[in-house]
Amino acid sequence: MSSDAAVAATRAGPRLDEAAAPWRRVSVYTVGGVVLAGLLAPLVLTRLTIGAYLLTLLILFFMQAVVAQSWNLIMGYGGIYSFAQVALFAVGGWTSGVLVHSLGWNPFLAILFSPIVAVLAALGIGLPTLRLRGVYVVLLTLAFHELARVFAVTGPRFISGGGYGLVSVGTFQFGDAVGDQRTIYLYYVAALIFAIATFVIWRVIHSPLGVAVTALRDSETYAVSRGINQFGIRLVLFAISAFFTGLAGGYMTHYNGGISTTVFDFPRIIDLLAMIVIGGWGTFGGPILGAGIVIGLDQYLVAIGDYRALFLGLILAVIAVFAPQGLWPLIRGVYYKYLAPESAPPPLEAPPTAPHEGGLS
């Protein structure tokens, strides 16, 4: 380093790397605005004729977004190709469902056990699986999905309900609220779950744990040789992901008043995958954006019926190959152009990359 440059560096002081601490630059106004909009939405929407319908769509969006975010946490950030997400959702749903259906618990109490059992199941899958690499993880998690499906269909009667799943499970009751009033309460519960999940996942991603996970994904050998406990970290991440997935499963069971064995059907996995891929694989906001897009478009895609899966598959393939970051970078660009508190250039959200193989450049 030349002496001039050294002097300049001293004068400027040690500069914080913006990309390393992106949470410092979240605008309070943006977050506050979103929260306020979320709180006021039902009051405004119920004035509209289709308001109740829009509220149920939002509830659906919140839950799907929670599951998609959790999946993205392990798949996009962790690089763990787990296909057990839907099965964990089902574990949460069945836990709460059985407690209410067979033991007659209050849904609000029972739903607290969904995430716990889902985490236990995740540890059960994770212990044999997470020491292995990509392909093996795909296979073993698919195997778990299949085993869970078989168990749900052919298991004991209080679980399988004779092959159809649980029907007529107690739903959430808010005093004697009915109709729109009840939908509003349901909306707030869903929004609360969504907000907590989003905040926790945000904090996880921007914590030492998140950095370690990303390091493991991008260069396993390097990360491990820097002393990162690969297995332990993956297990923790898997458990966090399962926690919120299970919670969403429990909520949906009491929202729908039952859980059917069709949750294991392949289209469910595909929809979630589409949310992550279209929104942005391995980005924070991607799954939320993707959930919004997929659920929003679905209202129109009903018209084209069977062509839906055809297009969805092609869109997945095209985005994965030609725009692996999905649509999220577009939104980020707009945000940093008009709304960011400082006029610093947007930090690069590095896409999942293959490890560098030596080489001088």
Next chain:
Amino acid sequence: MTQVVQAVWGGILFGSVYGLMALGLTLVWGAVRLLNLAHGAIFVVGAYVAYWVTSSLHLSILVALPIGVLAAAAFAYAMHVAFIRPVLGKPGFDNATLIATVGISISVSAAALLVFNPEYKVVPPVLSGYFILSGVQITNQGLLVIATSLALFALVYLYLTYTRHGMAIRAVSQQQEAASLMSIPVERTYGTVIAISGGLAGVAGVLLSPFFFLSPNSGFNPMIQALIVTIFGGLGSIRGALVAGFVLGIFESVVEVFYGVAWAQPGVFLLIILMLIVRPNGLFGIGEVRRL
């Protein structure tokens, strides 16, 4: 006795088919390092083309078989050109190809549903007739499937070992950069491997459909079985695919005959989990450096 013969016959039959599917998967994994989750879709493409040739053009299955196989190979090659080649050697290859192949298999089954409606289709067998061996019905089609599978294994092995193109494939799979310095066209070699793998899936599709009826999703199960076989035998190992195909086929069949159909799939999964704990690289798995 009947039960034992039944179990062994079913095991050998399905083992040979799983092996055939696994051979395609393991070839592509070994050479291109691509986990092709569209393998089941290619299987379905081959089977539906053969079905279309026999039912709409009223041609013999002997004509339909090669057409179906060629269609499957062409489909696999087209997939390679459109979705695999653009990301070759780029960062994020694993992610992109994993999602792209899943997307393609969704589209294929949706397209099959649109074109051929969800009814189960029957592809006529190449050989009809059967004989009874100690109370078990042995179909000639089954014997043909086993013979074809073994013959294809032998062919692929000879091709990789003795021909110039086969050697090129092995060279690329072992040291891609060195191979391209020896003026081996790497991308074209990848294309060849993927087309061959697609053709193998097509053979499996056409020959297997007389046993299981053909539906838009009927490729999924054979693909999962093939994935298990591939991992059990060791990723990238041809010998492994052959042996593991029969081992798992017979194991599944025995469980099915003696403990009921519901336990077959869970039993296989338990076996593969045990295998991965004891030998993480599979039966004939060969580290990370040498593949194929």
